[in-house]
Structures are given as structure tokens and as C-alpha cells.
Amino acid sequence: MGVTQTMLEAEQRVSLRAGAREPARRRRKRKGWVPYVMLSPLVVLIAAFVAYPVGSVVYYSFQNYNIVEPFLNGFAGWSNYSTMLRHDPLFWSSLLFTGKWVVTEVVLQLILGMILALIMNEAFRWRGFTRAAVFAPWAVSGVLTTTIWLLLYDPQAGIVNYLSNIGLAPRGFAILADTHTVFWGAVLAELWRGVPFFAIIILADLQSIPRELIEAANCDGANAWTRFRWVILPHLRDAVILSTLLRCVWEFNNVDLLFTLTNGGPGTETTTLPLYVARQAIDNHNFGYGAALTMAGFAILFVFSMIYLKLSKFGASTGYRT
Amino acid sequence: MNRYVGRLAVGLAAGSMAATGIGVGAASASNAHRAVAHRTQSVTITFWDDNGGPRTPLYEHLIPIFERQNPGIKVKYVGIPDTSVLEKYDTAIQGGSPPDIAAIPGGDLSAIIAQNALISLNKYYQNSKIYGQILPTLLKPTQAISPNGKTLYALPFSGVPATLWCNLNILRPAGVTCPTTWNAFFTDAVKLTNANKGIYGFTMRGAAGATTQLIDEMISYAGLERFFQPNGKTSLQSPRVLQFLQKFVGLYKKATSAADVDNSYLQMVAEFDSNKVGMMLHNLGSYASNVAAVGGKQNLVGEPDPAGPFNHGRVTMAAPGLDTYGIFKASKHQAQAWKFEQFLLGAEANGYWNKNVGQLPANKNVLKQAWVHQQQPVGALLAALSSKNTYAVSLPNYLPQYGAIQNNSDPLWQEVMTGQITPAQWLDQLCSALDQAQSLWTHGHK
Numbered sequence: 001m002g003v004t005q006t007m008l009e010a011e012q013r014v015s016l017r018a019g020a021r022e023p024a025r026r027r028r029k030r031k032g033w034v035p036y037v038m039l040s041p042l043v044v045l046i047a048a049f050v051a052y053p054v055g056s057v058v059y060y061s062f063q064n065y066n067i068v069e070p071f072l073n074g075f076a077g078w079s080n081y082s083t084m085l086r087h088d089p090l091f092w093s094s095l096l097f098t099g100k101w102v103v104t105e106v107v108l109q110l111i112l113g114m115i116l117a118l119i120m121n122e123a124f125r126w127r128g129f130t131r132a133a134v135f136a137p138w139a140v141s142g143v144l145t146t147t148i149w150l151l152l153y154d155p156q157a158g159i160v161n162y163l164s165n166i167g168l169a170p171r172g173f174a175i176l177a178d179t180h181t182v183f184w185g186a187v188l189a190e191l192w193r194g195v196p197f198f199a200i201i202i203l204a205d206l207q208s209i210p211r212e213l214i215e216a217a218n219c220d221g222a223n224a225w226t227r228f229r230w231v232i233l234p235h236l237r238d239a240v241i242l243s244t245l246l247r248c249v250w251e252f253n254n255v256d257l258l259f260t261l262t263n264g265g266p267g268t269e270t271t272t273l274p275l276y277v278a279r280q281a282i283d284n285h286n287f288g289y290g291a292a293l294t295m296a297g298f299a300i301l302f303v304f305s306m307i308y309l310k311l312s313k314f315g316a317s318t319g320y321r322t
Numbered sequence: 323m324n325r326y327v328g329r330l331a332v333g334l335a336a337g338s339m340a341a342t343g344i345g346v347g348a349a350s351a352s353n354a355h356r357a358v359a360h361r362t363q364s365v366t367i368t369f370w371d372d373n374g375g376p377r378t379p380l381y382e383h384l385i386p387i388f389e390r391q392n393p394g395i396k397v398k399y400v401g402i403p404d405t406s407v408l409e410k411y412d413t414a415i416q417g418g419s420p421p422d423i424a425a426i427p428g429g430d431l432s433a434i435i436a437q438n439a440l441i442s443l444n445k446y447y448q449n450s451k452i453y454g455q456i457l458p459t460l461l462k463p464t465q466a467i468s469p470n471g472k473t474l475y476a477l478p479f480s481g482v483p484a485t486l487w488c489n490l491n492i493l494r495p496a497g498v499t500c501p502t503t504w505n506a507f508f509t510d511a512v513k514l515t516n517a518n519k520g521i522y523g524f525t526m527r528g529a530a531g532a533t534t535q536l537i538d539e540m541i542s543y544a545g546l547e548r549f550f551q552p553n554g555k556t557s558l559q560s561p562r563v564l565q566f567l568q569k570f571v572g573l574y575k576k577a578t579s580a581a582d583v584d585n586s587y588l589q590m591v592a593e594f595d596s597n598k599v600g601m602m603l604h605n606l607g608s609y610a611s612n613v614a615a616v617g618g619k620q621n622l623v624g625e626p627d628p629a630g631p632f633n634h635g636r637v638t639m640a641a642p643g644l645d646t647y648g649i650f651k652a653s654k655h656q657a658q659a660w661k662f663e664q665f666l667l668g669a670e671a672n673g674y675w676n677k678n679v680g681q682l683p684a685n686k687n688v689l690k691q692a693w694v695h696q697q698q699p700v701g702a703l704l705a706a707l708s709s710k711n712t713y714a715v716s717l718p719n720y721l722p723q724y725g726a727i728q729n730n731s732d733p734l735w736q737e738v739m740t741g742q743i744t745p746a747q748w749l750d751q752l753c754s755a756l757d758q759a760q761s762l763w764t765h766g767h768k
């Protein structure tokens with residue numbers, strides 16, 4: 001009896017599960033191709049604007065493709081990658097410079113942007129005007145930024161000339177022509193344009209911190225540093241992670257400012273990987289090798305982004321200490 | 323339905339009667355036919371100018387004249403910045419949408435020919451009104467750029483020889499005349515310099531285009547007779563050339579501004595035109611801006627490259643750079659494009675263009691025009707080129723990689739200026755790249 005009842009119950013459970021599956025299958029059948037049609041515009045757009053260009057670059061990276069040497073064009077196998085990794089010192093020097101450029105720019109922009117955002121979050125007279133003035137450089141294009149800084153750095157007419165007149169700089173000193181100063185000259189110009197980005201993002205996030213949190217910290221006797229370290233900074237965590245990641249990618253791919261300000265020089269002193277890609281592909285017409293260099297940049301950024309997001313635990317709870 | 327068809331037939335009949343002038347007279351009918359034919363044959367050709375901006379007004383003047391003379395053809399002008407000409411042309415060719423006709427710098431011609439993008443103009447030229455009018459000194463180098471050395475993929479409209487520019491506002495007070503020898507040039511450049519007052523004897527091109535100019539100057543100083551030796555190696559690999567490079571880079575910061583390492587064409591000309599620099603080596607193309615900046619013709623002298631110490635008084639110079647017009651294979655209106663090219667190469671248009679730019683005209687008949695002898699630099703360069711005492715060395719513009727080789731050497735020249743590499747190292751890499759390209763060219767054509 002007991003065994004029979006158990007078997008019956010088991011059969012009942014099986015039939016119930018089968019009954020429960022039936023409507024789901026029917027539902028899927030009823031939906032048919034509709035979801036795919038709804039998704040198709042997105043799939044087409046991604047294929048056209050992401051998959052095809054990336055696929056083309058992958059394809060050309062395995063080709064000898066030089067438009068002025070068509071008689072040498074054809075399948076190259078891994079030779080472009082081999083040349084890049086084993087026989088091209090400029091690849092390594094440009095990559096090294098790119099790393100130095102990204103780290104310097106992002107760290108300095110973050111620190112200065114954070115300071116400016118904290119100042120502009122306070123209530124003071126002319127705050128609106130100050131905010132507008134701080135954000136203004138972000139609206140200036142890279143080429144225009146270059147023009148402004150080229151004028152400032154001009155040894156005949158720029159600020160250096162005035163510094164020379166009061167004895168603070170040698171006569172005729174050209175910041176962008178000297179291998180010892182060109183890096184910091186370029187960094188300063190890019191800082192001027194990049195700091196407002198961090199200031200905007202951080203200020204927006206600062207304004208979302210509940211006032212009660214700050215007041216509670218004040219009541220507990222927290223000083224400015226303690227408030228910043230234990231209340232404000234944890235709240236800004238995701239904004240900082242996202243903005244630094246974006247800025248790392250943008251600075252890695254920075255072309256406009258460096259191309260127009262130094263054109264990668266003097267020599268190859270300020271040549272980043274994207275500038276080197278442009279030189280190979282556009283000046284030398286060597287699109288195959290340029291594609292291989294582009295793939296290297298793509299792979300580096302992809303792996304970096306994955307690791308950075310994983311290690312920083314982007315999106316995890318802010319975890320205020322209690 | 324039938325009613326509509328009937329009305330349409332009547333309308334078409336009436337329209338065609340009106341259009342052809344039936345019932346008005348045979349002459350009117352013929353005129354109307356021509357008008358309709360003109361309307362249907364009217365085409366628009368696209369013309370790309372390789373120096374849009376400063377030279378746009380010249381074409382804005384010439385194009386309406388052409389359109390009045392050729393009512394069936396409209397010309398759409400597109401000005402391309404001269405800093406990115408080949409890049410724009412390459413993109414258009416590879417994208418399948420080049421213009422019908424374009425001005426092409428001689429230095430970029432081989433790269434465009436290598437892409438099989440231009441038509442041969444030999445037959446057009448031979449059957450044209452301008453046949454025999456193009457100066458052989460410019461026509462032959464243009465022909466030599468083609469792989470077989472015979473096909474005219476473009477026709478030259480202007481010659482751009484290397485020129486030593488002297489600003490007399492700086493030279494006169496120092497009691498210096500525009501030097502005619504390289505030794506005098508090196509001495510005068512230092513003599514004219516007063517860095518404390520921001521006055522420099524010379525402005526050096528350190529960035530983009532530096533190698534192009536250096537090649538002209540190396541040939542001139544060393545008195546080279548040919549670019550490649552019979553064994554396929556470049557003549558630039560010579561102790562005389564190295565001596566020149568060492569002397570030349572020695573002028574940096576001694577007779578030039580420290581900022582010259584970043585000088586491309588624009589910065590260099592701007593520096594010269596600021597009236598704080600005595601001498602500049604550039605081609606004839608900067609005449610218009612120079613003459614305006616120094617306060618008139620009386621303050622400006624343009625001379626051929628000075629005589630080198632090994633030339634025994636003879637002037638050696640690189641053959642003039644070329645400005646050419648080419649017609650693209652992809653054009654659907656090649657005949658109309660040729661009409662426009664023929665117009666631009668005619669004495670009237672060619673004279674107008676070169677007079678205003680200050681370059682050597684390509685049409686022989688323009689040489690009879692008064693302005694040619696009134697513009698001192700043009701007269702001096704023409705006299706030098708036609709002198710028996712001058713030797714002009716042809717440049718390897720036929721090498722498709724020639725432009726890229728020069729581009730790659732530019733940043734390395736900056737490294738020479740900043741002391742990171744020696745002039746010998748720079749010369750070695752340049753010669754090696756040239757030898758390799760020449761070898762590829764020679765073997766590819768065997």
C-alpha cells in the first residue's frame with residue numbers, strides 16, 4: 001500500500017511537471033520569429049558598424065596590403081605580427097610611451113578633477129560662473145586646444161617669451177622642441193582639456209550623496225578628511241571606476257591633440273601607438289601592417305578593460321562601514 | 323484609362339511640336355534642337371585643387387571663364403588642404419569616388435599611378451591645341467614618372483624649383499647680400515643672427531617636408547650628377563653629402579630658433595614672414611606670402627640654390643618639383659575633363675595662375691609675358707634652369723615609395739637636430755631605403 005501510494009504520487013509529480021512544461025513550449029511556439037524580427041535591426045547595426053569593421057581589420061592584419069606596391073599584396077600569414085613583435089623597435093617604444101601617457105594623464109586628471117569637483121560642490125559666491133569656467137575647456141576641440149597651446153608655447157610670442165623677459169626661462173626656449181620638456185608640455189595641454197571631464201562626472205555624483213549622511217558624519221565628529229575618506233569616496237566609487245576606464249581608453253586612442261601639437265616628435269619622442277598606426281597606414285600606405293598594429297591596440301584595451309572591471313568590482317555595493 | 327493615354331499623347335505631340343518649333347520655321351527648329359541637345363549634354367565635372375585655400379581665388383577666377391567658353395560643361399571646384407593631399411586622393415581612389423580631374427603634386431604622382439587610377443593623356447595631348455607648348459624641362463620629368471617612362475599620366479602646369487629666399491630687411495642692415503655659394507650661406511647665416519633680439523639668420527625645416535628639402539640641398543652642395551649610380555645605389559651616400567649635413571645641422575640653435583625642430587612648411591614660412599629671419603630654403607611656391615610679408619618686391623630676393631664647394635662655379639640643382647593635372651580612370655566625363663585641362667594649360671590660364679602664385683609656368687608661350695621677367699625670383703630661376711652653367715638632377719619621383727621614404731626620414735631628422743642620432747646614421751637609413759626601393763623598382767620592371 002505504502003509503496004503503491006508512493007508510486008502513484010511519483011507518477012502524479014511527473015505528469016504535473018509534464019503539464020507544466022507544455023504551456024511553456026506552446027508559448028515559445030506562439031512567439032515564433034517575432035523576437036528575432038524585433039532584435040534584427042540591432043543585429044544588423046552591430047554587424048554593420050562593429051563586426052564588419054573589426055572583421056576587416058582582422059582580415060587585413062593577415063595580408064600584405066600596400067596600395068602603392070600592389071604587386072606584393074597577398075596573404076601574409078603571421079608575418080605582420082611577427083615583424084611587429086620581433087623586429088619593430090618603434091612598436092615597443094610607442095607602446096611604452098602610450099602607457100606612460102595614459103597613466104600620467106588619467107592619474108593627474110582624476111586628482112585635479114576630484115579637487116575641482118569638491119570645491120565646486122561647496123556653496124560660494126560666483127559658483128555658477130566658476131563651474132562654467134571650469135567646464136569650458138571640455139567643449140573645446142582637440143585641434144583648437146592645440147592652437148591655443150601652440151600660441152602659449154611659442155618662443156617668440158607666447159608666455160615663454162614673457163617668462164624670458166623676466167628671467168624665468170632662457171631666451172628662445174621652445175618647450176615642444178626639447179626632448180626633456182615636450183612630454184610635460186603635451187601633458188599640460190591635455191590636462192587643460194581633460195580635467196573638466198572628471199570634474200563634471202564627480203560633481204554630478206557628489207550631488208547625489210544624501211545630505212543626511214554628511215550630517216550624520218558631522219554629528220559623529222568626523223573631520224573633512226574622514227568625511228571624504230569614509231563617506232564621500234565610497235559613494236563615488238563606481239563613478240570613478242567608470243570615468244577612469246573611459247578616460248584610459250580615450251587617452252590610449254588620443255590622436256587629435258598629439259598629432260597636431262607634436263606630430264609624435266621631436267623624432268618619435270611623443271609617438272603613441274595610434275599615431276604610429278596612422279603613420280604606417282596613411283603615410284606609408286602599409287594597411288596590412290597598420291591593421292596588425294591596430295589589432296595589438298585593440299587586444300591590449302580589451303584585456304585591460306576586462307581585468308580593470310573585474311579587479312575594481314564595478315557595480316558592487318558601496319559597502320559603507322558601520 | 324484610355325482617355326488619359328489619349329491626353330498624354332496629345333500633350334506629348336504638342337510639347338514636341340513646341341519644342342522643335344514645327345509651324346514656326348526650319349531655322350527655329352534647328353536652334354531649338356541645339357538648345358535641347360545642349361541641355362541634355364550639359365555635364366558637371368569635379369575638379370580637386372591640391373592647395374585649397376590660398377589658391378582657391380585663382381580657380382574661382384578661371385572656372386567661370388572656362389564655363390562661358392564651354393556652355394555644356396560645369397566645373398565643381400573642391401579645395402583640398404595641401405597637408406593631406408595624397409591621403410585624400412588615396413581614400414577617394416580606394417573608395418571608388420575620385421574626382422574627374424585633379425591637380426596632383428609631382429611627388430605624389432607615382433603613388434597615384436601605382437593605384438592604376440589615371441588615364442594616359444598622350445593621345446589627348448598629341449591631338450590638342452596645346453601640343454608642343456609644354457616646356458620639355460617640365461614635360462620630360464613628368465613622363466619619366468610613369469613605369470615605362472613614356473606615358474603621360476598627367477601634364478605639368480607649373481615648376482617649383484628649390485629657392486633660397488633672402489629678406490633684405492634683415493640682410494641690408496648687416497651689409498650682407500643674398501649668398502651665391504654654400505660657404506657664404508653658412509657664414510652669413512651666423513653673421514645675421516642676434517638671438518637676444520630674436521633675429522635669426524636662417525629658418526630650418528625640421529618637421530614634415532624636411533627630407534624633401536634636404537635632398538635638394540644635398541644634391542646642390544655635393545654637386546651630384548645623378549641620383550642613382552649605374553649599380554643601383556644612390557649617390558647621396560657620399561662624404562660630400564655627409565659634410566653638408568654636419569655643417570647644416572650645425573646651424574641649428576646657432577643661426578636658427580630652437581623651435582625650428584617643429585617647423586613644417588607653415589611654421590617655417592610664418593617664421594620667415596615675421597621679418598625676424600634673414601634666409602629660408604623653400605621652393606618658389608611661397609613667393610606670394612613672402613612678398614606680402616616683407617613689404618614688397620624690393621625687400622625680397624629669390625635665388626637658385628647656391629653653388630657648392632665641389633662644383634667649380636657650376637650650379638647643381640635638383641630638377642624642379644612639379645605641379646600636374648591628371649584625369650581619373652573612374653571619370654565618366656573624361657573628354658570634358660580634358661577640355662578643362664587643355665584650358666588650364668593654355669597660355670592665358672597658365673600665365674594667370676603662375677603669375678599670381680609666382681611659380682614657373684609650364685606653357686612656353688607664357689614665357690613671352692612681361693610678368694615672367696618682372697618677378698625677380700621667377701626670372702632668376704628660369705635663367706638658372708636655361709643656363710649652360712647649371713646642371714639639373716632628376717629626382718626618383720617614379721618610385722611609388724619615394725614619398726613614404728621621405729616621410730619616414732622626417733622624424734629621424736628631428737632626432738639629428740636634437741642630437742639623438744648622428745647625421746651619418748640619418749643618411750645611412752635614407753640611402754638604405756632608397757636603394758631598396760630602387761632595387762624593387764628595377765627588378766619589378768625586368
